Amino acid sequence: MNHFPLLSFTIFVPLLGALALALLPNLSEKGLKQVGLYLSLSTLLFVVLLLRQFDPTQSGYAITEKYAWIPSLKVNFSLGLDGISLLLIGLTALISPLCILTLPKTNTNSRLYILLFLILQSAALGVFLTLDFIPWFLFWELSLVPSYFLIKLWGGSNAAKAAYQFVIYTMGGSAFMLLAFAGIYFKTGTFNFVELTELAKSGGLTLSLASLGHTWTVIVFLGVFIGLAVKVPLYPFHTWLPLAYSEAPTGASIFMTAVMSKMGVYGFIRILWPLFPTLLHRASGFLVWLALAGVVLGAFAAIRQTDIKRMLGYSSINHLSYCLLALFSISSITPESAMGYAPITAAFAGLLLQLFNHGLSAAALFYCVGFIESQLSTRSITEIGGIRKVAPRLAGFSGVALFCSLGLPGLSGFIGEFLIFKGVWGIHPIISTIACLGLFATAYFLLTFWQNVFHGATTENVKSTLKDFTASDVLTLAPITLLMVLLGIFPSILIQLFNPLIQHWASSLVLP
Amino acid sequence: MNALPCTIYLSFTGALLALLIGKRSALGARIVALATALLGLEITLSAAFSYIPNPHGLTTLVNTPWISQLGIHYYLAVDGISLTLLILTGLATTAGILFSWNIEERVGEFFALYLVLIGGVYGVFMSADVFLFFVFYEIAIVPKYFLVAIWGSKNKEYGAMKLVLYSFVGSSLVLAGLIWTYAASGASSFGLPDLIQASSHLTHIQHIEIFGLIFFGFATLAGLFPLHTWAPTGHVAAPTAASMLLAGVVMKLGAYGCLRVALPLFPQAIDFWQPIIACLAVLGIIYAGLIALIQEDFKYVIGYSSVSHMGFVILGLISCNLKSLSGAVLQMFSHGIIAGLLFAVVGRMVYERTHTRNLNELKTMGLGKRLPFVACVFVIAGLASMGMPAFSGFPAELTILIGTWKVSAVWATAAAVGILISAAFTLRAIQLAFFSDAKSVTSANTHAFAPITLPEKLGSILLIGTTLIIGLKPDLLFNLINPALQSPYFENIIKGVTS
Secondary structure: OOOOOHHHHHHHHHHHHHHHHHHOOOOOHHHHHHHHHHHHHHHHHHHHHHHHHOOOOOOOOOEEEEEEEEHHHOEEEEEEEOHHHHHHHHHHHHHHHHHHHOOOOOOOOHHHHHHHHHHHHHHHHHHHHEOEHHHHHHHHHHOHHHHHHHHHHHOOOOHHHHHHHHHHHHHHHHHHHHHHHHHHHHHHOOOEHHHHHHHHHHOHHHHHHHOOOHHHHHHHHHHHHHHHHHHOOOOOOOOOHHHHHHHOOHHHHHHHHHHHHHHHHHHHHHHHHHHOHHHHHHHHHHHHHHHHHHHHHHHHHHHHOOEHHHHHHHHHHHHHHHHHHHHHHHHOOOHHHOOOOHHHHHHHHHHHHHHHHHHHHHHHHHHHHHHHHHHHOOOEHHHOOOHHHHOHHHHHHHHHHHHHHHOOOOOHHHHHHHHHHHHHHHHOHHHHHHHHHHHHHHHHHHHHHHHHHHOOOOOHHHHHHOOOOOHHHHHHHHHHHHHHHHHHHOOHHHHHHHHHHHHHHHHOOOOO | OOOOOHHHHHHHHHHHHHHHHHOOOHHHHHHHHHHHHHHHHHHHHHHHHHOOOOOOOOEEEEEEEEEHHHOEEEEEEEOHHHHHHHHHHHHHHHHHHHHOOOOOOOHHHHHHHHHHHHHHHHHHHHEOEHHHHHHHHHHHHHHHHHHHHHHOOOOHHHHHHHHHHHHHHHHHHHHHHHHHHHHHHOOOOOEHHHHHHHHOOOOHHHHHHHHHHHHHHHHHHHOOOOOOOHHHHHHHHOOHHHHHHHHHHHHHHHHHHHHHHHHHHOHHHHHHHHHHHHHHHHHHHHHHHHHHHOOOEHHHHHHHHHHHHHHHHHHHHHHOOHHHHHHHHHHHHHHHHHHHHHHHHHHHHHHHHHOOOEHHHHHHHOHHHHOHHHHHHHHHHHHHHHOOOOOOHHHHHHHHHHHHHHHOHHHHHHHHHHHHHHHHHHHHHHHHHHOOOHHHOOOOOOOOOOOOOHHHHHHHHHHHHHHHHHHHOOHHHHHHHHHHHHOHHHHHHHHHOOO
């Protein structure tokens, strides 16, 4: 325990800032945006401070905090930071200010818009840092409220349905997760992830749950699984996503794809896998196929879209399914297969890199597409063309993000996907081969998109109404675009953060 | 602590004063009512803060013979559970008066009846003699009728009649059960500790039979499916303050009766009744939730949501273990606050301005923009009602879920489905009433509404503050509830069921 509660500050500064913002007297539009931006940027400062304290050679939680919260239920507000959480709060710190900068020019209630994003930021940080189910679930659910209102109040014409569907799907997942954890608590008397992980390692958790009977153990597992799978989303729990992503305002789409989907994957890594290694292992043989379906079908569905935001939505499913493919491949390994750690560490490292890189590239793509939509008032791929000539800066930034997303060597997307394929190839050659199909399809739809929208004949509306990125847009996107290039060349900057962790994890994998 | 019985006398005195002053000045009656409510709240809160849990169970406040030939005593006693519900009563009363500040018609009589009802409720939560319990219980039922029949809205006579008939049928079942117990067990008095001892001499069959009578009698008032039908009708017909009290506090009388009287007296009956009652509770949670999902009338949505949430209370009670019971008591408290807030928004803040409760009409009014404060309050109340973490409903439903797992995973699962349904209907109501699409807002509805008054703001802040404080720090109440449940008073029922 360190003296200054850095982790708590990281989580609560945006939230308290949001409260202060709600009570502040009338600020000018510009003032509001500035205050919001500073509050949001505070996380970046904390991440830098945390990085200085962080010792990457350690594999456990480098920084922890713990406060008693509800003693009668033995609930603590316990926080912990390791390489994986650091990676994801870093991503949150980069993406959140970007979302606030997407504030529409003709906004009627900027205060609420900024406030909701600050709450969303705190919720995400809380999910990545808490180690006890109750506070974790609090932040997990808290993230729904601002997203609902952002979609509902600033979304497109079909926003009401999108927002409702999004919340009900996610709440459905959460209700079952709550049920599952009530059962786990009833059997073990603790909500703490670390204690539960220890219990799972020693086999105690399986034993205590076994007294519920096999069916109910499986239902507890499924409860947690569904809660997480809806959030990522894993095929076939993805049906809420295309509508929600396409109707949401640009900022919300960015946050949902770049950060919120990572909350689900993070939950798989932090909760489901350590707590239910045996059950996950048994299910993995099937789950890899679901993840594969996400990769392939996501990409093919994206090909068929004419709405550019829906296309990016499906592309998100496709990219996140790579992460899950890696995860389920690792968890499906049996001791008899007697393979080295190399594929495991490769797949795991690829998974984490892909999480980060997808965050960057998807955020940039949604920013560009949102920019186009706000100017042309259309999202139809057939009505837009030849942007490159009219708006070269816009096209340039879109191009970098697009090729990063596609996995072009030299940009950050490449190394993540490469490692995932390398790892999965070592474990499931056949699945890896089929997943390549998805890779081609991804390349195909992204290139088609690139060709139609940015090249070709300049359409009338583009010629007459589209303006190029202004200096402020360039400044907004420059940091993450530079990162895409930088991390493409030096991926070790990120890998060193979690390398000891995954080495340790791979060597101590609870193999059934 | 010893001032607690004063809350009863104070309410009755306040009622009389309000009646007298109300003839001359409406404002006077309001102030008298508010002062009475605040004093009551102050007494309960200071009692709760200074309360030291009694390891033997109830702490006696007053115990003097009343009708000594029948062994009836004026016996008031409290433990942490009663204190929790007394605080709820204090809070709900205060908020109810704030939200009925604008009543113009027969003000004195309104507040007089209101305070008599409150006096009865305080009495029930403190009685440790079942006869006295019953007397206070009846005192609370009568004013309800007049409150609904005189100041109610649409269908008020029907609603009032249905409400009171159900209550009377329920209470006569309870009375029959109590007399049977007294006669058959040969108890020396109607005091609860005596009866608990004496009832252990009853046969197993008698336990089952009498428990059935008394539990279902009380459960009628708690809105147990399928005896709940009075609740939505009555709540909808009642004036705002009365619906807040009916849903917030009076339904708790039934649940409290189950916990204080039915369960400890007949622990041997629990094994027999548990599957049946739990099944009904779960059906109630889901059925009422589904009905709420299709209502057109805003107030009916809230009325049915009350039935659904009370299903959780019954499920927690009948699961009979420390976790589920503490969750059930917390849920009583939490639902009292949240339902009060929801009814205040719908009945007072929205209806008094729009004069409609039809969701399809409200949809055309764009209330989210025109009444931002109300929208904000309803969103918070709705989130609390959905069981969002950080609000009081969450720890309550969570502990009930944990406790229910102990008995049957099937019910726990069904209850989780209930949580999802409650999210769905609350969200639907929020969306329709406050955040409809701009295109469906008709231009005819642009006249300005009366501004939100100060009492409305104070009432909202009081209730929202409470649900947040308890949600973030549930131990404030768990520390009152748990020692009471671990006392010898409840040891029979908690031991009575083994998982």
